[in-house]
Amino acid sequence: xxxxxxxxxxxxxxxxxxxxxxxxxxxxxxxxxxxxxxxxxxxxxxxxxxxxxxxxxxxxxxxxxxxxxxxxxxxxxxxxxxxxxxxxxxxxxxxxxxxxxxxxxxxxxxxxx
Amino acid sequence: xxxxxxxxxxxxxxxxxxxxxxxxxxxxxxxxxxxxxxxxxxxxxxxxxxxxxxxxxxxxxxxxxxxxxxxxxxxxxxxxxxxxxxxxxxxxxxxxxxxxxxxxxxxxxxx
Numbered sequence: 001x002x003x004x005x006x007x008x009x010x011x012x013x014x015x016x017x018x019x020x021x022x023x024x025x026x027x028x029x030x031x032x033x034x035x036x037x038x039x040x041x042x043x044x045x046x047x048x049x050x051x052x053x054x055x056x057x058x059x060x061x062x063x064x065x066x067x068x069x070x071x072x073x074x075x076x077x078x079x080x081x082x083x084x085x086x087x088x089x090x091x092x093x094x095x096x097x098x099x100x101x102x103x104x105x106x107x108x109x110x111x112x113x
Numbered sequence: 114x115x116x117x118x119x120x121x122x123x124x125x126x127x128x129x130x131x132x133x134x135x136x137x138x139x140x141x142x143x144x145x146x147x148x149x150x151x152x153x154x155x156x157x158x159x160x161x162x163x164x165x166x167x168x169x170x171x172x173x174x175x176x177x178x179x180x181x182x183x184x185x186x187x188x189x190x191x192x193x194x195x196x197x198x199x200x201x202x203x204x205x206x207x208x209x210x211x212x213x214x215x216x217x218x219x220x221x222x223x224x
Contacts, residue, residue: 004155033211042117042201042214043156056210090155101146102212104155 004105006091012111018079021108023091025072030095032074033102034066037088049074078110086112116140117204117215125221129191134218136202137184143207145178145185150199150217159187192222 005024013019025032031050035043045058049068063079072093078085088109092102117138126132136145144163148156160169162178162185169176175188185202199219203212 035214040216042119042203042216043212044214045211048210058211092155101158101161102156104157106154 004091004093004103006105006108008108009106010109012113013081014113015081015083017081018077019081019110021076021089021110023074023076023105025074025093026103028095029093029103030072031093032068032072033092033094034074034076035090035092036060037090037107039087043090046076081112083112086110117202117213119202119215119218121218122216123219125223126192127223128194132189132192132220134187134200134220135184136186136215138204139183140204141182142204143182144205145182146203146205146212147176147185147187148201148203150201156201194222194224196220197222
């Protein structure tokens with residue numbers, strides 16, 4: 001059974017650019033959530049996708065968007081990057097929609113200069 | 114907005130000592146989870162508590178959920194260097210899609 005895999009592991013962008021982060025869910029999990037973890041903080045919920053539709057969103061602006069594909073893999077897109085977007089972005093999958101038991105990937109470390 | 118406050122923020126102890134980490138909120142949660150996160154990794158679930166007053170033991174770790182389901186504690190007995198990591202509590206509300214995380218307690222166990 002494979003876990004949650006994320007790519008890239010690290011990347012550096014400049015202000016105003018756009019970034020796409022990718023996540024492959026754990027086998028059999030149909031729900032994926034994205035969290036942002038700033039340095040020294042706990043993860044903050046961005047949004048959740050279930051059956052290819054967003055079904056929950058945290059307090060993040062519209063420039064944070066996502067996709068879920070038929071194979072349950074997912075993307076997080078961030079437009080017009082700001083310095084404060086520098087963080088570890090975590091993807092987590094669950095068996096069903098809801099908070100439940102999350103299996104996290106190792107994250108993508110984004111640095112915005 | 115549900116907030117979870119963890120204390121202490123940082124904790125450095127010698128191997129063999131005991132410690133307790135606290136997680137407090139003014140909100141009621143349907144369940145509360147504890148995670149441990151190591152550098153370069155995502156959080157890994159340690160335990161889920163769902164009943165007020167519940168106590169769960171996992172080897173040297175003891176987790177307690179408050180009677181009112183607003184707070185929780187994690188007690189580690191005879192800490193080992195392998196216990197070093199960031200400990201996060203996270204609360205869930207039945208109707209919500211997300212977990213609300215605390216800011217974490219960075220534990221360092223020195224040999």
